[in-house]
Amino acid sequence: MPQQKDIVKIAIQMPGAYPQLIQLDQKKPLTAVIKEVCDRWNLPGPENYALQYADGVQTYITESNRLDIKNGSILRLTKAPGRCAEDLFKGIQSSDAGVCCDSLKQLVSVSTDITFAQEFISRDGHSLLVRIVEEAQETHLILTHALTAFMELMDHGIVSWENLSTIFIKKVTSFVNEKAGDASVQQVSLDILESMVLSSRSLFQQIRDEIILERLLSHLQVSNQQLQTKAMALLMALLQTAGEADRQDLFAFLEKKNLRQYIYKNIIHSSGVVGDEMAHHLYVLQTVRLNHVEARMRTPLDSFSQEQRESLHSLRQAVFEMEGEGSLSNERRRSLCAKEFKKLGFSNNSNPGQDLSRTPPGLLALDTMTYFASRYPDAYSRFVLENSSREDKHECPFARSSIQLTLILCEILRIGEPPSETGSSYHPIFFAQDRLVEELFCICIQLLNKTWKEMRATQEDFDKVMQVVREQITRTLSSKPTSLELFKNKVNALNYSEILKLRQTERLHQEETLAPPVLELKERLKPELLELIKQQRLNRLCHGTMFRKISTRRRQDKLWYCRLSPNHKVLHYGDVEEETDMPPIEALQEKIPVADIKALLTGKDCPHMKENKGKQTKEMLDLAFSITYDVEEYSLNFIASSRTDFCLWTDGLNVLLGKEMSSESMRSELEILLSMEIKLRLLDLENVPIPDIAPPIPKPPSNFNFCYDFSQAEQ
Numbered sequence: 001m002p003q004q005k006d007i008v009k010i011a012i013q014m015p016g017a018y019p020q021l022i023q024l025d026q027k028k029p030l031t032a033v034i035k036e037v038c039d040r041w042n043l044p045g046p047e048n049y050a051l052q053y054a055d056g057v058q059t060y061i062t063e064s065n066r067l068d069i070k071n072g073s074i075l076r077l078t079k080a081p082g083r084c085a086e087d088l089f090k091g092i093q094s095s096d097a098g099v100c101c102d103s104l105k106q107l108v109s110v111s112t113d114i115t116f117a118q119e120f121i122s123r124d125g126h127s128l129l130v131r132i133v134e135e136a137q138e139t140h141l142i143l144t145h146a147l148t149a150f151m152e153l154m155d156h157g158i159v160s161w162e163n164l165s166t167i168f169i170k171k172v173t174s175f176v177n178e179k180a181g182d183a184s185v186q187q188v189s190l191d192i193l194e195s196m197v198l199s200s201r202s203l204f205q206q207i208r209d210e211i212i213l214e215r216l217l218s219h220l221q222v223s224n225q226q227l228q229t230k231a232m233a234l235l236m237a238l239l240q241t242a243g244e245a246d247r248q249d250l251f252a253f254l255e256k257k258n259l260r261q262y263i264y265k266n267i268i269h270s271s272g273v274v275g276d277e278m279a280h281h282l283y284v285l286q287t288v289r290l291n292h293v294e295a296r297m298r299t300p301l302d303s304f305s306q307e308q309r310e311s312l313h314s315l316r317q318a319v320f321e322m323e324g325e326g327s328l329s330n331e332r333r334r335s336l337c338a339k340e341f342k343k344l345g346f347s348n349n350s351n352p353g354q355d356l357s358r359t360p361p362g363l364l365a366l367d368t369m370t371y372f373a374s375r376y377p378d379a380y381s382r383f384v385l386e387n388s389s390r391e392d393k394h395e396c397p398f399a400r401s402s403i404q405l406t407l408i409l410c411e412i413l414r415i416g417e418p419p420s421e422t423g424s425s426y427h428p429i430f431f432a433q434d435r436l437v438e439e440l441f442c443i444c445i446q447l448l449n450k451t452w453k454e455m456r457a458t459q460e461d462f463d464k465v466m467q468v469v470r471e472q473i474t475r476t477l478s479s480k481p482t483s484l485e486l487f488k489n490k491v492n493a494l495n496y497s498e499i500l501k502l503r504q505t506e507r508l509h510q511e512e513t514l515a516p517p518v519l520e521l522k523e524r525l526k527p528e529l530l531e532l533i534k535q536q537r538l539n540r541l542c543h544g545t546m547f548r549k550i551s552t553r554r555r556q557d558k559l560w561y562c563r564l565s566p567n568h569k570v571l572h573y574g575d576v577e578e579e580t581d582m583p584p585i586e587a588l589q590e591k592i593p594v595a596d597i598k599a600l601l602t603g604k605d606c607p608h609m610k611e612n613k614g615k616q617t618k619e620m621l622d623l624a625f626s627i628t629y630d631v632e633e634y635s636l637n638f639i640a641s642s643r644t645d646f647c648l649w650t651d652g653l654n655v656l657l658g659k660e661m662s663s664e665s666m667r668s669e670l671e672i673l674l675s676m677e678i679k680l681r682l683l684d685l686e687n688v689p690i691p692d693i694a695p696p697i698p699k700p701p702s703n704f705n706f707c708y709d710f711s712q713a714e715q
Helices: 030-040 081-092 097-110 114-122 125-135 140-154 166-177 183-199 201-210 213-221 225-241 244-256 259-271 276-297 306-317 330-343 352-356 363-375 377-388 398-412 428-432 436-454 459-478 484-493 496-513 516-543 607-611 618-623 643-656 664-682 710-714
Strands: 007-014 017-025 049-053 074-079 545-549 558-564 570-576 590-593 597-602 624-629 634-639
Touching: 017 030, 030 049, 030 074, 074 081, 081 097, 081 114, 081 125, 097 140, 114 125, 114 140, 125 140, 125 166, 140 183, 166 183, 166 201, 166 213, 183 201, 183 225, 201 225, 213 225, 213 244, 213 259, 225 244, 225 259, 225 276, 244 276, 259 276, 259 428, 276 363, 276 428, 276 436, 306 330, 306 352, 306 363, 352 363, 352 398, 363 377, 363 398, 363 436, 377 398, 377 436, 398 436, 398 459, 428 484, 436 459, 436 484, 436 496, 459 484, 459 496, 516 558, 516 643, 516 664, 545 634, 545 643, 597 643, 607 624, 607 634, 618 624, 618 643, 624 643, 643 664
Parallel strands: 007 074
Antiparallel strands: 007 017, 049 074, 545 558, 558 570, 570 590, 597 624, 624 634
């Protein structure tokens, strides 16, 4: 008695007969099962029959795959694969064109099954198809069926592609080379040639010699998308299989023939919608082509290379005056060069080549900088001169920014990574623009400078600015801009404030998807964390800050200090010298009781901004705040040295006035604290002891030889 797990309940169909519902014993030989089914329908010769799935992929049931049959499966009793192969083999050789065509058409559908393919190939059926193709005396329809059936049979890997004759290869290639060939024949011929190229280096060479590349490119101009896709597939196979020298020759030819413009005009722009297979081929072409700069990306600057040294110095010479440099002594010239390289934003201004020793981006960073300087000299000079005239901490270092930006572009464009088998993410802009990496750099380095100013960044904010720029580029490229101009417009419209809005929207959306208990926990934590931020703001006011009195003559600017008393009841302030660190409260002669403060004003509402209307800069407006006291007749006017100080003081003063904190700094800190606290609360800390006090700080090491000496790099 068979066990229950060995029994599968199925239905078996046969044209012209009622279905049989049987319990298939998986331990019983398949021949015995087929005999029982034939006996029920009184069919003689059970060896001439087989079972196959009735739905989906109609695979023959064999001893090796019968365990895949599930309860409720519907099978069909049909010709055995050997008998089917014999009948089709004879039908293909029929002198009646109709019988031959029908047999080939049926062969196409059944050849997908490996069991049938083995039977047909064992009768040398594939050679019969090869002869039909080589003679090419049949109609286009018969030829299409023969080529398609041949492709299906070869896909099983039973016969090696290398066994094919030169005559067959030349014949299939000739179908592709025809100017007015049948589209169906050409399509399957392209498919066969692609498989040949990918299977063997020797076949690649034969096909490369036979194929007319101009004709292959012409297939990209047709309206038939399937033919376009197959032509692109063969082109990608040729590029991927070729050796380095052959690949460069192919690329040179394709560049000469404006392949990218072909693709952009006839595939991307005209069709609008690109299929998945074509998208993969476009992705592969983009990846392989962009990787031509990989060698530069992985090569550090060679200080002994005269050409590379000249390129480096050309950056300096393009923006700074050269008059009289030749008459200077070597020491004076080196000093002048170091000063100018520092203005250019190199970290190691005495030996700027050291900045380009990191790979990636290596020499590619030098290439992008020199391209920008030569292609857009006005924009380059404006960038460097504008930043070299700012205060040191506010300048955007061109060289350091360029090196990091080049690395970011390499990562976004995945330069140096081999194409994946499933990748399909391509950038339409690649096919519309020569020298994409360099041109993107030229747009993005100017974007970086713009973002730097929008963020009022200092040198300490460098990494933060680069993260925002990365996000601006990534978001813009994800919208698939089709031209460089469109990319430029979109990426510049995506300013820092827009990025913050998008982040906030995505954060809110993410919060909406959180489970209700997590949202409830977040709301419960907010008051506690807001109180923590309030205390930090008040502590900062108690510590105090130095402010500058802005006058019309900067050389006469004076400094003054303001701090809150420890009991939070009085603001003390007074003039101080520049060297003063944190003056005691007793040294600050003036004071304002907190109880007398009536209002906090910011920006253009401040009295000192109204008095100097027309003279203040936007930066000054963004950093100005005032407090009014004694029935608003008097005011104490501030101009913060940074946005951070502005946020800290306005938040602290709002707390003293009993109002809500509203700065962007507070919102950011609250979000960080909430995120950290929720993650900690959600950790599985069962049986994990958490100490009540912080662990002791370990003793310092016996030496610091493992530390990097930054002072040497800055000399």
